Amino acid sequence: MSTAKARTAHAKAILGPQLHDQLANTKVLLVGAGGIGCELLKNIVLTGFGHITLLDLDTIDLSNLNRQFLFRKKDVKQSKAIIAAQTAAPFNPNVRITPIHGNIKEPQYDIEWFQQFDIVLNALDNLDARRHVNKMCMAAQVPLVESGTAGYLGQVQPLLKDRTECFDCIPKPTPKTFPVCTIRSTPSQPIHCIVWSKSYLVGQLFGEDEDASGELDEAEQQGENAQEIATLRKEAQAFKAVRQALRTPGAGGADAAKLVFQKVFNADIKNLLIMTDMWRSRAPPVPLDFDTIVDGTFELRKDTGSAPAAFFAVNGVAKAQANGAEKANRSGNGNAVASGSKVPVEKEVPVAATTNGNGIGSNANGQAAPALKDQKALSLKDNLELFVASTTRLASRLQNGEESIAFDKDDDDTLDFVTAASNLRSAAYGIEGKTRWEVKEMAGNIIPAIATTNAIISGLIVLQALHLLRKSYNELRNVHLQFKPAVPLSTIKLSPPNQQCGVCRDTYASVLCDPVRATLGAVVKGIMGDDGREISVYEDQRVLSDPDWEDNFERTLESLNVTRGKFLTIVDEEGEVGTIAVGLGVLPPNHPYTEPPFILPSPLPKPPKKIKPAAIPLPETPQRTSLKRARSLDLQEDENGVIEIEPTPKKQKLESNKRKLNEDEQSPSKRRKLEKDGLLLMDGAQDNLEQEDFIVIDDD
Numbered sequence: 122m123s124t125a126k127a128r129t130a131h132a133k134a135i136l137g138p139q140l141h142d143q144l145a146n147t148k149v150l151l152v153g154a155g156g157i158g159c160e161l162l163k164n165i166v167l168t169g170f171g172h173i174t175l176l177d178l179d180t181i182d183l184s185n186l187n188r189q190f191l192f193r194k195k196d197v198k199q200s201k202a203i204i205a206a207q208t209a210a211p212f213n214p215n216v217r218i219t220p221i222h223g224n225i226k227e228p229q230y231d232i233e234w235f236q237q238f239d240i241v242l243n244a245l246d247n248l249d250a251r252r253h254v255n256k257m258c259m260a261a262q263v264p265l266v267e268s269g270t271a272g273y274l275g276q277v278q279p280l281l282k283d284r285t286e287c288f289d290c291i292p293k294p295t296p297k298t299f300p301v302c303t304i305r306s307t308p309s310q311p312i313h314c315i316v317w318s319k320s321y322l323v324g325q326l327f328g329e330d331e332d333a334s335g336e337l338d339e340a341e342q343q344g345e346n347a348q349e350i351a352t353l354r355k356e357a358q359a360f361k362a363v364r365q366a367l368r369t370p371g372a373g374g375a376d377a378a379k380l381v382f383q384k385v386f387n388a389d390i391k392n393l394l395i396m397t398d399m400w401r402s403r404a405p406p407v408p409l410d411f412d413t414i415v416d417g418t419f420e421l422r423k424d425t426g427s428a429p430a431a432f433f434a435v436n437g438v439a440k441a442q443a444n445g446a447e448k449a450n451r452s453g454n455g456n457a458v459a460s461g462s463k464v465p466v467e468k469e470v471p472v473a474a475t476t477n478g479n480g481i482g483s484n485a486n487g488q489a490a491p492a493l494k495d496q497k498a499l500s501l502k503d504n505l506e507l508f509v510a511s512t513t514r515l516a517s518r519l520q521n522g523e524e525s526i527a528f529d530k531d532d533d534d535t536l537d538f539v540t541a542a543s544n545l546r547s548a549a550y551g552i553e554g555k556t557r558w559e560v561k562e563m564a565g566n567i568i569p570a571i572a573t574t575n576a577i578i579s580g581l582i583v584l585q586a587l588h589l590l591r592k593s594y595n596e597l598r599n600v601h602l603q604f605k606p607a608v609p610l611s612t613i614k615l616s617p618p619n620q621q622c623g624v625c626r627d628t629y630a631s632v633l634c635d636p637v638r639a640t641l642g643a644v645v646k647g648i649m650g651d652d653g654r655e656i657s658v659y660e661d662q663r664v665l666s667d668p669d670w671e672d673n674f675e676r677t678l679e680s681l682n683v684t685r686g687k688f689l690t691i692v693d694e695e696g697e698v699g700t701i702a703v704g705l706g707v708l709p710p711n712h713p714y715t716e717p718p719f720i721l722p723s724p725l726p727k728p729p730k731k732i733k734p735a736a737i738p739l740p741e742t743p744q745r746t747s748l749k750r751a752r753s754l755d756l757q758e759d760e761n762g763v764i765e766i767e768p769t770p771k772k773q774k775l776e777s778n779k780r781k782l783n784e785d786e787q788s789p790s791k792r793r794k795l796e797k798d799g800l801l802l803m804d805g806a807q808d809n810l811e812q813e814d815f816i817v818i819d820d821d
């Protein structure tokens with residue numbers, strides 16, 4: 122057998138000659154060349170996909186090399202897409218890989234561009250880009266395989282307009298937040314102190330001169346303790362002096378750091394202690410003292426030697442350990458603090474993750490093991506020194522012209538500062554400390570990437586992609602990789618689209634136009650044809666017209682900042698007919714100047730009548746990966762240990778922004794209402810559209 126034949130023999134045997142030949146001509150777009158993307162590129166090249174476009178906006182970072190195996194050290198700072206394409210192309214001489222170093226959200230990647238592909242594979246790491254690709258695939262009617270991994274968990278979801286749920290059919294959970302008072306006055310866990318330090322203190326000291334009273338107003342309205350709020354207000358106002366000191370050359374060194382320390386770890390805590398009621402049911406914090414920490418005589422709890430002291434041994438010596446840790450161990454009082462011999466590890470932390478409070482890492486047997494610098498437990502004095510050093514560095518950056526500094530996990534100065542400040546606060550509140558490594562992980566919301574998870578998920582993506590290309594729609598499954606060694610995979614049959622979805626239930630159309638010449642009115646009237654319904658028109662969240670207000674119809678699309686890659690959304694005023702989403706593309710170069718400056722789709726879009734949401738809420742979707750649920754449904758694992766779960770009716774999705782707007786629009790007096798709310802409306806074609814002219818109805 123020739124080498125070329127031998128190379129494809131196995132793939133051909135597995136796929137069958139028909140699919141094998143089809144793949145050679147298949148055009149696939151792979152978005153993302155990171156952890157999943159590298160694995161997936163290798164897979165699709167070896168499977169025999171013939172035309173691959175690989176797009177990624179990023180360059181290679183040293184930290185990518187442990188799992189993004191198409192990259193080498195010499196490639197650091199080069200384009201991910203270009204290097205991945207170069208490395209993977211020789212895996213199959215018949216493949217054509219077109220790398221693009223760019224952002225998938227750029228306007229040139231419009232509906233027409235997406236339509237050139239037979240299938241799109243997402244290997245992205247953020248919701249925003251995923252949602253964008255989902256929408257473009259729905260608009261272009263191109264099948265998409267969506268995927269993601271988090272530590273040991275992973276998911277693959279095939280998506281096809283009108284057949285399956287889209288990525289946006291199910292609302293995504295919002296990130297966890299903490300009540301403002303927990304963060305600002307009564308923390309009880311390390312994460313509370315970390316959030317305080319990175320989201321509040323860094324901003325107050327090094328950020329824009331922002332008034333942080335908004336969230337306090339809100340807390341007050343929600344009935345929080347008025348005295349506590351008043352104290353927190355005073356505390357925030359008193360930042361002025363320290364902000365000034367940090368920005369003053371000469372005073373901005375260690376003295377300024379000491380000033381900050383005295384304010385936040387001593388004076389502010391003393392002020393909170395005045396509210397004795399607050400500390401009846403919880404342990405009061407201990408004001409820290411700069412000088413005695415430096416000279417080694419400071420004691421966190423003079424009285425009982427309570428557990429937290431074990432983690433903040435003064436001078437790096439586990440002075441408190443003898444009385445503190447042991448007592449904590451014996452008392453077993455259920456506090457969040459752990460024994461002096463082992464700090465609880467919240468997430469997977471490799472190598473010498475446990476520490477014994479004296480700055481030396483210990484392994485599982487309690488034997489001393491040399492800790493990496495970042496994984497070393499810091500004593501109270503270590504933290505104070507780190508606080509002074511990092512505050513001084515940040516202050517000098519401000520003095521050298523940086524206007525404001527925000528937390529960034531990859532900015533060593535801010536990470537050092539957040540590590541030290543959160544540990545000092547933890548010490549004051551009797552909460553265990555965290556290593557710099559752990560703080561980076563928690564503050565940066567880092568979930569360790571696991572190469573094996575990416576490899577498994579990338580294999581599953583190819584299987585789902587093959588089902589889509591074969592049009593074996595009954596074979597499609599959502600697949601979950603779960604942290605259950607006995608049943609690592611579960612598959613779920615696909616649910617139909619959510620009828621209330623604001624993305625995949627829209628009727629999409631594409632208009633090729635010259636936005637410099639085409640007016641809003643001409644395009645909208647062209648799309649609507651002889652359909653005389655009352656409509657409103659939006660671009661994203663901006664209202665461009667409604668039935669009582671069509672002033673913008675005269676304006677060119679460009680003057681309204683509605684250009685290539687954007688969508689005009691045409692919403693039925695009565696809410697009875699589906700929404701039309703018109704994607705804007707460019708005119709072909711040979712389009713005659715004498716013709717209208719746009720080409721309408723043919724046939725014109727005919728959105729369906731809307732299905733009214735059911736009055737009675739449907740039962741909630743089950744925990745999809747839950748084994749318990751699978752068992753309760755009496756489902757059997759198949760021969761591969763895979764459990765299959767039938768989809769159940771889903772809960773009505775919260776109306777999308779657009780639908781919320783729709784309700785608003787029912788009233789013809791919306792324009793007046795918006796103006797009453799202080800929102801600005803554009804009055805005539807001569808108006809220049811400024812950013813502030815946009816009417817933002819709801820922020821996402």
Ligand SMILES: Nc1ncnc2c1ncn2[C@@H]1O[C@H](COP(=O)(O)OP(=O)(O)OP(=O)(O)O)[C@@H](O)[C@H]1O
Nearest residue numbers: 153154155156177178179223224225244245246250
């Ligand atoms: N809008 C976008 N357009 C193009 N590529 C994107 C876009 N958003 C994210 N990506 C790419 O998706 C990839 C996701 O891969 P991955 O999750 O492994 O992230 P990473 O940045 O390589 O790793 P880590 O975040 O763990 O350091 C990245 O290479 C990233 O550049």
Ligand SMILES: [Zn+2]
Nearest residue numbers: 287290622625
């Ligand atoms: Zn949807």
